[in-house]
Amino acid sequence: MTAVASEVETVDLDQVELRELNRRLHEPDPPERWRVVHPGGRHAVAVGIDADVTVEIEGHVGYYCAGMNKRATVRVHGHCGVGVAENIMSGTVVVEGNASQAAGATGRGGLVVVRGDAAARCGISMKGVDIVVGGSIGHMGAFMAQRGRLVVCGDAQDGLGDSIYEARLYVRGEVAGLGADCVEKEMRPEHSEELGELLERAGVSDASPGEFRRYGSARRLYHFHRDNASSY
Amino acid sequence: MCGIVGLFSKTPEVGEHLGAHLGAMLSEMGERGPDSAGIAIYRDPVPSGHSKLCLFAAEADYDWIALHAELRGAVGSPHEPEVRASHAVFVVEADAADARRWLHDRHPELRVMSAGEVIEIYKEMGLPSQFVSRFALAELEGTHALGHTRMATESRVTTIHSHPFSTGLDLCLVHNGSLSNHNRLRIDLRRAGIEFATDNDSEVAAGFLTWRLAEGESIEEALENCIGALDGFYTFAVGTRDGFAVLRDPIGCKPAVLAETDDWVAMASEYRAIAVLPGADDAAVWEPAPGAVYSWRRELVAQ
Numbered sequence: 001m002t003a004v005a006s007e008v009e010t011v012d013l014d015q016v017e018l019r020e021l022n023r024r025l026h027e028p029d030p031p032e033r034w035r036v037v038h039p040g041g042r043h044a045v046a047v048g049i050d051a052d053v054t055v056e057i058e059g060h061v062g063y064y065c066a067g068m069n070k071r072a073t074v075r076v077h078g079h080c081g082v083g084v085a086e087n088i089m090s091g092t093v094v095v096e097g098n099a100s101q102a103a104g105a106t107g108r109g110g111l112v113v114v115r116g117d118a119a120a121r122c123g124i125s126m127k128g129v130d131i132v133v134g135g136s137i138g139h140m141g142a143f144m145a146q147r148g149r150l151v152v153c154g155d156a157q158d159g160l161g162d163s164i165y166e167a168r169l170y171v172r173g174e175v176a177g178l179g180a181d182c183v184e185k186e187m188r189p190e191h192s193e194e195l196g197e198l199l200e201r202a203g204v205s206d207a208s209p210g211e212f213r214r215y216g217s218a219r220r221l222y223h224f225h226r227d228n229a230s231s232y
Numbered sequence: 233m234c235g236i237v238g239l240f241s242k243t244p245e246v247g248e249h250l251g252a253h254l255g256a257m258l259s260e261m262g263e264r265g266p267d268s269a270g271i272a273i274y275r276d277p278v279p280s281g282h283s284k285l286c287l288f289a290a291e292a293d294y295d296w297i298a299l300h301a302e303l304r305g306a307v308g309s310p311h312e313p314e315v316r317a318s319h320a321v322f323v324v325e326a327d328a329a330d331a332r333r334w335l336h337d338r339h340p341e342l343r344v345m346s347a348g349e350v351i352e353i354y355k356e357m358g359l360p361s362q363f364v365s366r367f368a369l370a371e372l373e374g375t376h377a378l379g380h381t382r383m384a385t386e387s388r389v390t391t392i393h394s395h396p397f398s399t400g401l402d403l404c405l406v407h408n409g410s411l412s413n414h415n416r417l418r419i420d421l422r423r424a425g426i427e428f429a430t431d432n433d434s435e436v437a438a439g440f441l442t443w444r445l446a447e448g449e450s451i452e453e454a455l456e457n458c459i460g461a462l463d464g465f466y467t468f469a470v471g472t473r474d475g476f477a478v479l480r481d482p483i484g485c486k487p488a489v490l491a492e493t494d495d496w497v498a499m500a501s502e503y504r505a506i507a508v509l510p511g512a513d514d515a516a517v518w519e520p521a522p523g524a525v526y527s528w529r530r531e532l533v534a535q
Binding site: 060062063120 | 483489502503505508
């Protein structure tokens with residue numbers, strides 16, 4: 001049965017078990033539009049979706065919201081606890097409020113947008129996800145980031161990009177300190193272009209690429225050097 | 233793991249239902265700490281010249297009335313104790329330290345959970361939801377309160393290993409995390425005259441605060457000094473006579489969420505414990521920055 005596009009499935013988590021919501025989202029060919037009310041800070045809301053659906057969550061959520069997301073668009077009209085969109089594969093996760101630690105952690109693809117601030121370890125070990133933060137991020141942002149782009153419209157706390165591999169970081173405000181092997185890099189036209197495209201996709205209209213600085217790996221840390229073989 | 237909750241009332245209405253609200257918050261943190269639970273609640277200030285002691289007896293059906301008769305004769309106690317499960321609250325017409333010494337000498341079977349003019353600490357083993365009903369938290373009024381649910385990692389599960397830990401008159405500490413230099417620090421603090429009842433790491437943090445406060449520091453200064461002295465990870469919530477304070481370790485290992493409305497200020501390990509409060513949907517909610525001390529005091533809020 002195909003749902004009519006205009007119909008919205010509304011799930012009240014004060015009435016329906018969270019497992020029931022997630023089970024229904026995991027069914028083959030789920031309805032396209034969902035609205036979740038009274039999330040009440042519950043953990044693991046709308047995790048593991050692999051479908052072209054849109055989920056609007058009306059309120060604050062706990063840990064790991066929209067984790068492992070594939071294809072779906074999940075929008076949280078509130079704040080998020082630890083690990084929002086952790087290990088996201090594709091699709092889009094938007095947080096209208098703030099996000100706690102480890103937003104977008106280990107993400108492989110897709111887009112994570114945090115309109116407010118994100119706390120420590122935002123984009124830790126990111127592997128291809130794009131993350132756009134409208135506010136500022138906490139310490140150790142993009143720690144061991146391997147691939148993908150992290151855009152911060154505000155400031156970044158200490159230890160940005162520690163032990164970074166090939167991810168690209170763009171920060172508009174102050175960077176309190178760079179982590180090991182992370183350096184500022186030249187902003188070339190292709191970077192302005194990709195940053196402009198990311199800001200547009202994230203719906204950020206009050207920032208222009210020219211205001212940002214680019215950071216990335218100095219590539220001194222992660223390459224094997226035969227001269228150093230004895231110290232490995 | 234462990235869970236922490238705290239609630240500070242800004243209106244009489246919230247104060248009237250403080251115990252019920254705190255109980256709901258505590259139950260919500262049951263999964264973070266199923267081993268034991270405890271609260272410190274600030275309520276019913278005693279008249280000038282009096283002190284309030286909250287005592288714990290391990291023995292079931294302890295004869296609190298007989299103890300009251302003895303206490304009345306020894307140090308003066310105007311009315312019978314308020315018994316709450318394994319605990320009883322006594323009001324004495326004496327300095328808290330004198331009453332404490334008397335109890336220590338005459339009744340070593342008892343533990344003084346808290347002492348002061350307003351604080352009452354209750355704590356017990358078992359599921360937090362059972363604690364909430366067993367100690368009838370719903371009937372308690374007060375101005376502010378802290379609670380803790382424990383998942384034991386560093387030491388045994390007993391009543392006295394449970395939180396909150398008293399850190400002096402009308403002071404207490406709850407802790408989520410674990411400390412790695414507590415043995416060394418305990419030795420140093422014992423030399424400074426601080427007494428410890430257990431081998432628990434959190435009690436050492438409480439003892440450290442007791443020591444710094446005795447040295448004349450404010451609660452905020454004492455907490456800031458924790459950052460340098462304590463090795464480990466922690467979110468602390470400290471209850472004081474007129475408010476509470478919160479500190480997370482500088483790395484931000486352990487979670488904390490703060491929320492405020494016109495009616496209350498709340499803190500919890502996770503937002504879901506705050507979601508049960510009236511008006512939570514419209515509260516300002518934020519995560520305290522690592523290594524920063526946050527505090528609320530009644531006179532400051534009243535301004």
